[in-house]
Amino acid sequence: MKAFAQRHRGLLILAACIALLPLGVQNDYHYDVLINAGLNAIVVVGLNLLIGYAGQISLGHAAFFGLGAYASAILTTTYGWHSLAAMGAGMAGVGVLAYVVARPILRLKGHYLAMATLGIGVIISIVLNTEAQVTGGPDGMSAEPFSVFGFAFQSEKSWYWLVGGCLLASVWLATNLINSPIGRALRALHGAEVGARVVGIDTTHYKVLIFVISAVFASFAGSLFAHHTPTVTPSILGFIKSVEFVVMAVFGGMASVLGSVVGAFIMTLLPNVLASIEDFEPIILGAIMMGTMIFMPKGLVPTIAKKLRRKEAP
Amino acid sequence: MRGLKTIAGLAVAGCALALSWTAQAAEPVRIGAFLAVTGPASFLGEPEKKTLEMYVDRLNKQGGVQGRKIELTVYDDGGAPDKAATFAKRLIQSDNVDIIIGGTTTGTSMAAIKIVEPAGVPFISLAGGIDIIEPVKKWVFKTPHTDRMAAEKVFADLQKRGLTKVALISENAGFGKSGHDQSLKVAGNYGIEIVADEVYSPKDPDVTAQLTKIKNTPGVQAIFNFGFGQGPAIVTKNTKQLGITQPLYQSHGVASKDYIRLSGDAADGVRLPAAGLVIADQLAATDPQKPVVSAFKKEYEEAFKSEVSTFAGHAYDGLQMALAAIMRAGSSDKAKVRDEIEKTSGYVGTGGIVSMSPTDHMGLNLSAFHMVEIAKGDWKMVD
Amino acid sequence: MFESTLQFILAGLTSGAIYALVGLGFTIIYNASHVINFAQGEFIVIGGMSTVALTAAGLPLPLAIVLATVVTMVVGMALARFAIQPAKDADVVALIIITIGASIFLRGIVQLVFGKDIHSLPPFSGETPLNLMGATLMPQSLWVMGISAGLILVMAWFFNATLAGKAMLATAYNSLAARLMGVDTKWVLLSAFALSAFLGAVGGIVVTPITFVSYESGIMLGLKGFSAAVLGGLGNGIGAVAGGLILGVVEAMSAGYISSAYKDAIAFVIILVVLVARPNGLFGKKGIDRV
Numbered sequence: 001m002k003a004f005a006q007r008h009r010g011l012l013i014l015a016a017c018i019a020l021l022p023l024g025v026q027n028d029y030h031y032d033v034l035i036n037a038g039l040n041a042i043v044v045v046g047l048n049l050l051i052g053y054a055g056q057i058s059l060g061h062a063a064f065f066g067l068g069a070y071a072s073a074i075l076t077t078t079y080g081w082h083s084l085a086a087m088g089a090g091m092a093g094v095g096v097l098a099y100v101v102a103r104p105i106l107r108l109k110g111h112y113l114a115m116a117t118l119g120i121g122v123i124i125s126i127v128l129n130t131e132a133q134v135t136g137g138p139d140g141m142s143a144e145p146f147s148v149f150g151f152a153f154q155s156e157k158s159w160y161w162l163v164g165g166c167l168l169a170s171v172w173l174a175t176n177l178i179n180s181p182i183g184r185a186l187r188a189l190h191g192a193e194v195g196a197r198v199v200g201i202d203t204t205h206y207k208v209l210i211f212v213i214s215a216v217f218a219s220f221a222g223s224l225f226a227h228h229t230p231t232v233t234p235s236i237l238g239f240i241k242s243v244e245f246v247v248m249a250v251f252g253g254m255a256s257v258l259g260s261v262v263g264a265f266i267m268t269l270l271p272n273v274l275a276s277i278e279d280f281e282p283i284i285l286g287a288i289m290m291g292t293m294i295f296m297p298k299g300l301v302p303t304i305a306k307k308l309r310r311k312e313a314p
Numbered sequence: 315m316r317g318l319k320t321i322a323g324l325a326v327a328g329c330a331l332a333l334s335w336t337a338q339a340a341e342p343v344r345i346g347a348f349l350a351v352t353g354p355a356s357f358l359g360e361p362e363k364k365t366l367e368m369y370v371d372r373l374n375k376q377g378g379v380q381g382r383k384i385e386l387t388v389y390d391d392g393g394a395p396d397k398a399a400t401f402a403k404r405l406i407q408s409d410n411v412d413i414i415i416g417g418t419t420t421g422t423s424m425a426a427i428k429i430v431e432p433a434g435v436p437f438i439s440l441a442g443g444i445d446i447i448e449p450v451k452k453w454v455f456k457t458p459h460t461d462r463m464a465a466e467k468v469f470a471d472l473q474k475r476g477l478t479k480v481a482l483i484s485e486n487a488g489f490g491k492s493g494h495d496q497s498l499k500v501a502g503n504y505g506i507e508i509v510a511d512e513v514y515s516p517k518d519p520d521v522t523a524q525l526t527k528i529k530n531t532p533g534v535q536a537i538f539n540f541g542f543g544q545g546p547a548i549v550t551k552n553t554k555q556l557g558i559t560q561p562l563y564q565s566h567g568v569a570s571k572d573y574i575r576l577s578g579d580a581a582d583g584v585r586l587p588a589a590g591l592v593i594a595d596q597l598a599a600t601d602p603q604k605p606v607v608s609a610f611k612k613e614y615e616e617a618f619k620s621e622v623s624t625f626a627g628h629a630y631d632g633l634q635m636a637l638a639a640i641m642r643a644g645s646s647d648k649a650k651v652r653d654e655i656e657k658t659s660g661y662v663g664t665g666g667i668v669s670m671s672p673t674d675h676m677g678l679n680l681s682a683f684h685m686v687e688i689a690k691g692d693w694k695m696v697d
Numbered sequence: 698m699f700e701s702t703l704q705f706i707l708a709g710l711t712s713g714a715i716y717a718l719v720g721l722g723f724t725i726i727y728n729a730s731h732v733i734n735f736a737q738g739e740f741i742v743i744g745g746m747s748t749v750a751l752t753a754a755g756l757p758l759p760l761a762i763v764l765a766t767v768v769t770m771v772v773g774m775a776l777a778r779f780a781i782q783p784a785k786d787a788d789v790v791a792l793i794i795i796t797i798g799a800s801i802f803l804r805g806i807v808q809l810v811f812g813k814d815i816h817s818l819p820p821f822s823g824e825t826p827l828n829l830m831g832a833t834l835m836p837q838s839l840w841v842m843g844i845s846a847g848l849i850l851v852m853a854w855f856f857n858a859t860l861a862g863k864a865m866l867a868t869a870y871n872s873l874a875a876r877l878m879g880v881d882t883k884w885v886l887l888s889a890f891a892l893s894a895f896l897g898a899v900g901g902i903v904v905t906p907i908t909f910v911s912y913e914s915g916i917m918l919g920l921k922g923f924s925a926a927v928l929g930g931l932g933n934g935i936g937a938v939a940g941g942l943i944l945g946v947v948e949a950m951s952a953g954y955i956s957s958a959y960k961d962a963i964a965f966v967i968i969l970v971v972l973v974a975r976p977n978g979l980f981g982k983k984g985i986d987r988v
Contacts (some may be wrong), residue, residue: 028403029400030409032404033702100876104973109976114932116972119963123965123966130486132491195794230428231425233395235396240916250791272404278352278388283806285801286802286803287802288802289357289798289802290802293787294780294787486958512957517917518712521708522707526708544815576815578828580824
């Protein structure tokens with residue numbers, strides 16, 4: 001038990017936060033913001049495996065999020081599927097797609113990889129925007145309510161607990177993955193890819209694996225998003241949204257699962273807080289992004305954690 | 315004794331305070347709005363926001379509605395439907411608004427409908443898409459003409475000129491796409507055949523490739539462009555560059571002087587359907603809309619030193635109808651206000667004369683549109 | 698048939714020259730610092746918008762152009778000094794976030810200072826289309842192409858024949874070694890941003906009569922410019938220009954012969970295919986990883 005507590009300290013902190021947050025919630029709008037923050041956090045926890053641990057960038061992850069959302073919307077509405085089946089189909093489809101594209105493009109490095117992932121995202125978003133008979137075009141479409149074993153999630157409160165649970169599960173999965181042999185191989189890969197290859201690690205294999213996993217995380221969150229909002233339009237998988245996900249990951253802290261969650265929460269809450277001074281919103285947002293990266297290039301959580309540790313040690 | 319006096323004094327003061335408190339505490343009328351103040355539709359959302367703020371401010375200075383102040387909350391959704399949905403929730407749950415005006419684009423309005431319908435809050439949309447009010451939704455109304463009406467007006471004009479083969483070029487974003495679909499739907503009713511169908515992206519720097527294809531399509535008698543922002547101006551300039559001589563029609567999405575300014579000479583001869591507001595000074599003196607649109611135009615242009623646009627007019631109409639309904643209802647009770655909006659009859663607005671009914675939550679007909687032609691950098695009323 | 702093909706090519710070259718100009722801006726900064734400056738599109742907007750505002754204020758066009766260019770260069774140097782230099786040791790992703798943050802920040806400022814209207818400038822030499830074997834071209838497109846070509850020549854000369862240019866290349870290649878050799882690397886970074894901002898401002902001014910300018914124009918232009926620079930091979934000026942022109946022509950040809958709805962998607966598919974075949978772009982040198 002103690003070992004579990006030690007190993008999953010972050011998970012326990014997060015669980016406590018999720019349990020306590022509703023005390024400060026006054027209405028459904030607050031729940032709505034928290035739910036969206038939680039959904040973003042699931043995407044970012046997955047994306048951070050790719051960026052923080054495998055050292056690969058993706059400027060196209062919103063596309064996987066969007067594909068998951070559209071899979072759920074189309075399959076439940078047009079074809080009358082059960083929402084869980086639609087979600088599963090979306091995750092499987094996105095996984096296969098990610099696998100197919102990952103092999104060739106993960107050979108690319110740095111900005112070239114950024115370009116390739118960005119390109120894939122743009123292509124997918126154009127297809128969804130154009131094939132209006134299936135997707136509803138620029139105005140999008142809506143999804144049926146989400147239900148599990150006969151319980152339909154309608155109230156914001158029930159959604160909060162659902163997303164909170166899903167977020168905890170995602171964090172638990174990601175933590176386990178990092179502490180597994182795969183995680184160790186990944187870290188070797190981030191440090192020095194050539195070195196890793198020399199000592200016999202099949203680097204491409206691991207990169208592809210982690211790319212697929214992070215894409216499936218995004219698809220999962222996208223499905224939930226589609227049922228919750230419940231309107232799905234091409235704007236949720238644009239280039240800007242992809243950038244937002246990366247910003248959340250880097251802002252909170254690369255290679256930090258808890259950092260991903262913190263980054264996602266802050267960057268989701270911030271625009272809502274700034275909404276009342278909308279003329280200055282982009283200026284403040286831009287300044288915060290620049291400031292954090294200049295003064296805390298490792299991101300919020302790792303920098304603060306380091307400071308705390310230094311204080312603890314005499 | 316002295317103590318008693320003090321107590322009495324305090325009591326009087328307290329009563330006075332309590333009285334003034336109740337007088338002041340007449341709850342304000344809360345109006346919420348979510349608009350595309352930034353993003354690709356800021357062209358529309360910005361004047362809408364300015365209009366709402368100006369008139370709410372002015373009314374408050376005059377004492378508000380029925381002695382109650384008006385409290386306006388505006389959020390910028392950037393044209394993104396998911397943000398619009400969140401802001402609709404925020405307006406209803408957090409800001410406790412009595413009525414919502416807004417939704418600059420069809421996409422954001424449709425997303426908000428999912429929120430306002432179950433919540434039971436009256437909602438007046440400022441977007442064009444016909445899906446907003448068809449089928450009729452209990453709590454949802456809209457002020458602008460539909461894109462279908464714009465297409466019908468254009469096709470009717472083409473029919474009058476004996477032109478039947480039309481090339482369609484539209485923007486592949488919300489407004490253009492919806493207009494494109496409606497155009498295809500109603501073309502047949504006017505004996506119009508769509509012989510070419512091209513699209514462009516909102517930020518494309520050049521559309522001569524698409525227009526060359528149209529130029530090479532045999533039999534094209536007219537070109538109809540559906541879009542807003544900079545795209546239609548580029549289409550107009552490129553049409554002239556290619557020496558295309560067939561008449562060019564635009565939608566009501568470009569009914570602002572900005573379009574003429576950006577297109578320059580190339581805009582000469584372009585026709586488009588527009589609301590009375592655009593040609594306020596050319597309306598016949600007997601036109602019932604004339605005083606309304608002239609006054610609004612003057613007030614807006616004096617306040618902001620920029621040309622009034624139809625979009626500002628949509629917001630003006632929405633606000634006026636909402637306030638009139640609140641006054642008729644005698645309170646801001648949501649259900650009563652909704653009923654009163656539905657009973658709006660003979661309201662003379664900037665977009666036309668509005669008469670709503672339980673089966674028509676827009677209340678405008680084609681007579682609200684004028685066909686205008688651009689000549690020497692200005693509008694000229696055709697009919 | 699031939700006429701329309703020619704028209705498609707001319708349309709593509711018009712857009713392509715614009716993308717190329719933006720791509721060149723990316724290249725200069727990349728060459729000096731290995732930073733991809735996602736705020737490059739904002740330089741174009743600031744150049745274009747300032748010119749519009751200054752002429753509207755009554756200044757003659759030439760003076761407005763000079764002032765707008767200076768303003769943009771100051772913004773560029775401020776960006777280098779206050780955002781890039783302090784973060785010099787951050788890794789690639791952090792630098793990407795900083796420049797994206799900068800682009801959001803600058804967009805906010807532009808929106809506040811100049812408003813949200815779309816503006817245009819009068820074309821430099823009239824609006825009579827030039828006729829070329831049945832196809833037409835606006836004179837302004839020639840200006841864009843000519844200025845792009847001129848700037849490439851100037852840049853090639855600068856990087857290969859001047860001490861300052863060589864110092865920049867040396868800094869990018871190995872910052873520490875360059876410093877030991879007496880290169881003031883801080884100065885290199887500042888001048889690279891100034892140069893790139895200059896390019897952006899000039900680009901914004903010549904392009905505005907064709908595409909117009911608004912506070913939001915930078916997003917699309919930045920994206921296309923980045924694509925052009927990557928397609929051609931990062932750090933290679935000729936590559937950026939070739940990348941931009943190819944991108945423009947592919948888009949126009951796709952719109953003309955395949956589908957106008959899918960033209961942008963087709964362009965990106967081609968970029969992906971090129972990158973898979975040549976991971977460092979068309980003209981890029983193969984990088985060597987150090988352990």
